[in-house]
Amino acid sequence: MGTLIEEIFSRKAGRPVQAGEIVLLDVDYIMSHDNTTPLAIKAFREIGKPLHDKNRIVLHLDHAYPAPNVMAAENHRKIIDFVKEQELPHLFMQGVCHQVMLEEGFITPGAIVIGADSHSNTYGVMGAFGAGLGSTEIAVAWVTGKCWFKVPETIRIELRGRTQPGVYAKDVMIHIAGLLGMDGGTYRSVEFGGEYIESLPMHERIIFPNMSTEIGAKCGLIAADQVTIDYLENETPATGPFEIIQPVNPRYERIIELDVSALTPQVACHPDVDNVKPLEQVEGLEVHEVYIGTCTNARYEDLEIVANMLKGKRVNPLVRVIVTPASQRIHKKAMQNGLIEILMDAGCTVTGTGCGACIGRHGGILAPGERALTTMNRNFVGRMGSPLAEIYLASPATAAATALTGRITDPRGFLK
Amino acid sequence: MGKAWTFGENMNTDEIIPGRFNITIDPLELAKNVFCEVKPEYSKNIKPGDIIVGGQNFGCGSSREHAPIAIKGSQTKCIIAPSFARIFFRNAINIGLPILECPEAVAGIREGDEVDVDLSSGQIRNLTSGATFQARPLPDFVLKIAEAGGIVNFLKEHDIQELMA
Numbered sequence: 134m135g136t137l138i139e140e141i142f143s144r145k146a147g148r149p150v151q152a153g154e155i156v157l158l159d160v161d162y163i164m165s166h167d168n169t170t171p172l173a174i175k176a177f178r179e180i181g182k183p184l185h186d187k188n189r190i191v192l193h194l195d196h197a198y199p200a201p202n203v204m205a206a207e208n209h210r211k212i213i214d215f216v217k218e219q220e221l222p223h224l225f226m227q228g229v230c231h232q233v234m235l236e237e238g239f240i241t242p243g244a245i246v247i248g249a250d251s252h253s254n255t256y257g258v259m260g261a262f263g264a265g266l267g268s269t270e271i272a273v274a275w276v277t278g279k280c281w282f283k284v285p286e287t288i289r290i291e292l293r294g295r296t297q298p299g300v301y302a303k304d305v306m307i308h309i310a311g312l313l314g315m316d317g318g319t320y321r322s323v324e325f326g327g328e329y330i331e332s333l334p335m336h337e338r339i340i341f342p343n344m345s346t347e348i349g350a351k352c353g354l355i356a357a358d359q360v361t362i363d364y365l366e367n368e369t370p371a372t373g374p375f376e377i378i379q380p381v382n383p384r385y386e387r388i389i390e391l392d393v394s395a396l397t398p399q400v401a402c403h404p405d406v407d408n409v410k411p412l413e414q415v416e417g418l419e420v421h422e423v424y425i426g427t428c429t430n431a432r433y434e435d436l437e438i439v440a441n442m443l444k445g446k447r448v449n450p451l452v453r454v455i456v457t458p459a460s461q462r463i464h465k466k467a468m469q470n471g472l473i474e475i476l477m478d479a480g481c482t483v484t485g486t487g488c489g490a491c492i493g494r495h496g497g498i499l500a501p502g503e504r505a506l507t508t509m510n511r512n513f514v515g516r517m518g519s520p521l522a523e524i525y526l527a528s529p530a531t532a533a534a535t536a537l538t539g540r541i542t543d544p545r546g547f548l549k
Numbered sequence: 550m551g552k553a554w555t556f557g558e559n560m561n562t563d564e565i566i567p568g569r570f571n572i573t574i575d576p577l578e579l580a581k582n583v584f585c586e587v588k589p590e591y592s593k594n595i596k597p598g599d600i601i602v603g604g605q606n607f608g609c610g611s612s613r614e615h616a617p618i619a620i621k622g623s624q625t626k627c628i629i630a631p632s633f634a635r636i637f638f639r640n641a642i643n644i645g646l647p648i649l650e651c652p653e654a655v656a657g658i659r660e661g662d663e664v665d666v667d668l669s670s671g672q673i674r675n676l677t678s679g680a681t682f683q684a685r686p687l688p689d690f691v692l693k694i695a696e697a698g699g700i701v702n703f704l705k706e707h708d709i710q711e712l713m714a
Contacts, residue, residue: 279709
């Protein structure tokens with residue numbers, strides 16, 4: 134009996150648990166990447182105890198990969214040496230960690246997966262618990278197989294209606310971030326549901342748990358349904374049976390109801406994710422870079438939207454338009470289906486997969502005074518390089534329209 | 550006893566330590582650039598025992614442990630804020646950086662005030678104004694980690710199950 138998070142935690146605890154309790158739970162997988170693993174290795178050495186279960190440890194090189202400098206290369210070396218030393222079975226260099234975790238079937242309904250990355254909330258899209266932690270706790274979980282959690286209160290966001298053409302899950306989630314604010318979900322589980330969520334395909338659903346981080350949420354959850362099961366069976370190596378966990382007579386701290394039918398394209402403006410405006414209020418603002426990438430919006434379907442809008446056209450010649458697919462698998466499929474050629478012919482720079490530009494490492498750094506429109510989830514000051522640059526967040530369609538004109542542009546005039 | 554350094558609401562991890570400096574995990578090296586964009590004078594003038602007084606949702610943003618490590622490396626005694634972002638809260642406890650939740654103290658302490666903090670009792674005294682404040686008590690298991698000087702030290706001596714005992 135309880136909210137989705139109470140149901141998930143109760144199964145793991147082997148007894149009914151309620152919001153407010155502290156529980157020590159077994160974790161199914163422990164994720165970390167090249168930015169956070171070196172610190173975890175250091176903590177692991179200090180603890181001085183053996184790994185609990187190497188099969189549960191999943192490592193990625195994606196944040197500064199391929200290495201843009203010697204220190205990043207040293208981090209990669211350190212991680213690969215650790216993998217060899219401990220004979221770890223799961224090391225990936227094939228995309229943004231969260232996308233690869235989904236593609237490789239590590240995330241299944243009811244699983245508890247922690248990651249040394251704040252956007253580990255993404256895993257909530259499968260009806261799993263995903264949350265970000267620091268490197269030291271990752272090392273603790275490597276050694277113990279466990280992690281402590283306070284069972285969070287839940288905010289339920291009930292979404293009705295269907296969006297208009299040109300309006301996407303990203304617009305809806307940016308709108309929600311504006312309503313709740315950057316601390317609107319702090320320490321809370323945010324449960325997304327309702328007929329709108331149920332109508333969405335997986336790549337659109339992902340936006341909500343992924344960006345629940347931006348409102349401070351401990352986790353962002355969507356209950357598994359047939360769409361989830363179909364994704365697992367068709368797109369991943371995960372094997373069932375999968376249990377569909379639903380809230381049962383839940384007691385919510387707060388319920389927010391929203392009808393998305395009348396929503397227009399939204400933009401999260403410099404310098405905060407909750408500085409949200411309808412696109413029309415910032416339309417025409419000049420941009421110097423358009424970046425389509427990250428764990429938020431660089432999936433195959435996102436690239437398809439962009440390619441459909443750019444086909445046979447040229448992007449503004451004075452704007453750097455950079456497309457970074459979220460994984461090699463996505464990159465390959467986009468190549469096989471001709472999307473990459475369309476993007477290149479339109480004047481986009483298509484890069485290898487990774488997180489580099491979104492954390493200001495490489496592959497799209499901004500200069501002082503520049504403004505970027507991106508499909509990222511976070512626009513903190515200095516995030517993409519210079520602290521004197523501005524970052525605006527929007528959907529892939531808005532990014533494509535903006536790439537064509539060099540100014541923030543409503544995508545609805547460009548849809549075929 | 551130390552001087553108070555005040556910061557605004559939603560102080561995020563990129564503002565605490567920008568991503569480009571996270572190529573090292575050396576606390577003293579990180580401390581050189583802590584708050585470099587929002588308060589560059591902090592890293593130059595902080596003295597051991599000074600305290601940070603933050604706004605609500607302190608430490609929001611990424612999971613980077615570099616943020617609390619950089620602050621710990623700067624030799625600050627503790628952070629007082631009305632609330633902390635959840636990953637930062639866990640990270641600070643795990644690495645042994647004392648943090649206190651106390652909205653009243655945040656409202657009653659100004660930049661440069663002399664402040665005395667008793668970490669074990671949670672009592673905060675503003676010596677400049679004469680006001681005293683009581684921080685919210687931390688849960689027992691959090692105190693166990695804090696008393697061990699962080700989770701790594703705790704695990705050297707104990708089984709993880711003992712946290713809940």
